[in-house]
C-alpha cells in the first residue's frame with residue numbers, strides 16, 4: 075500500500091474537524107475525498123500533507139511513518155482551487171520552480187518544461203505571462219508545476235471549482251486522462267460527485283468529519299452505505315421495497331435490478347429513477363425545470379412528492395396528470411439488509 079492513514083483526528087480547539095479517519099491508496103490509484111462543504115475534506119488533506127499541527131493518528135508511505143517528516147520532505151505535490159501561481163514569473167518560470175525543488179540540473183530545464191507543458195496540453199506556452207492565462211490554462215500550469223518535481227503523491231484540493239461548468243467538465247476529462255497516463259498516485263478533494271467519478275478509481279464519502287463509506291466508484295454509487303451517503307449522491311426519494319429473483323418492487327412500481335439479495339430492501343431513487351411513461355403510478359406535476367439532458371419534474375403521487383424526469387422533447391406543464399415508471403438506472407440499494415421505511419422528499 076502506498077499511502078496508509080489510520081486513526082487520523084484533527085481538532086480545532088474543542089471542535090473536531092476530522093475524526094478517526096482511515097484511508098488507503100494503492101500505488102497508481104486515484105482516491106477522491108467527496109463530501110459537502112465543511113465536512114472536513116481539506117482538513118484531512120492538509121493533515122496528510124503535514125500542514126496541520128494538531129493531529130492524532132498516523133500517516134505512512136510504503137510503511138514509513140511520516141509523523142516526523144516535514145511537509146517539503148514528504149514528496150507530495152499540491153494543486154489548489156486557485157492554482158496559486160507566481161504572478162511575476164512566466165509559465166516556464168513557474169515550472170522551473172518545481173524543477174529546482176527537485177534539484178533538476180538547469181541544463182535540463184527547457185526540455186523538461188516542454189514535456190510537462192505537452193502533458194497538460196499547453197505546448198509552446200513557456201513565455202506566456204501567468205496573469206494573461208484563462209482560468210483553465212492557469213489550472214493546467216498549476217498541475218504541471220505540481221508534477222515537475224515528480225511527486226510520489228499528487229494532492230488536488232478542489233482543482234476545478236473555480237472554473238465554469240463546461241470548462242470544468244472538459245478539464246476533468248483531460249486531468250483523468252493525464253492521471254491514467256502518468257499512473258501517478260493521487261488524492262483528490264471535491265464536493266462534486268461528477269468530478270470525483272470522472273477522476274477517481276475509489277471514493278471516500280465524508281460527512282461531519284467522519285468517513286461514512288469508502289469503496290470503488292460504481293459500488294458507492296449503486297450501493298450507498300446509508301441514507302446520508304445516498305442523499306449526498308443525488309438520491310431524493312427513499313422507498314422501502316422487496317427484491318425477488320432480480321426484480322425489485324416498491325410503492326412506485328417494479329423493475330429488474332440484478333444483483334440484489336432477495337428480501338426487504340431500502341431503495342434510493344434519484345430523479346431519473348422515475349420517468350414519464352405511458353403507464354405506471356399517476357401523479358400531478360407541480361414543477362417543471364428544463365435541464366441540458368432532460369426535463370426535471372416534481373410530481374405529487376398518492377405515495378409522496380417525488381422528483382422525476384421527462385425527455386427534453388416532452389410537452390409537460392405544471393398541473394398535468396402524468397404516469398411514471400421506474401428506471402433501474404436511477405435506483406440505488408441502500409446499505410445491506412437495513413430496516414425499511416418509506417419517505418418522500
Ligand SMILES: Nc1ncnc2c1ncn2[C@@H]1O[C@H](COP(=O)(O)OP(=O)(O)OP(=O)(O)O)[C@@H](O)[C@H]1O
Pocket residue numbers: 086089091109110111112113114115116117118265
Ligand atoms: N483553521 C481552522 N480553525 C477552526 N476551524 C476550522 C479551521 N479550518 C477548518 N475549520 C472547520 O473545520 C470544518 C471542516 O473544514 P474543511 O475546510 O476541512 O471542510 P471541507 O469539507 O474542505 O469544506 P469546503 O468544501 O467548504 O472547503 C469546518 O467546520 C470548518 O469551519
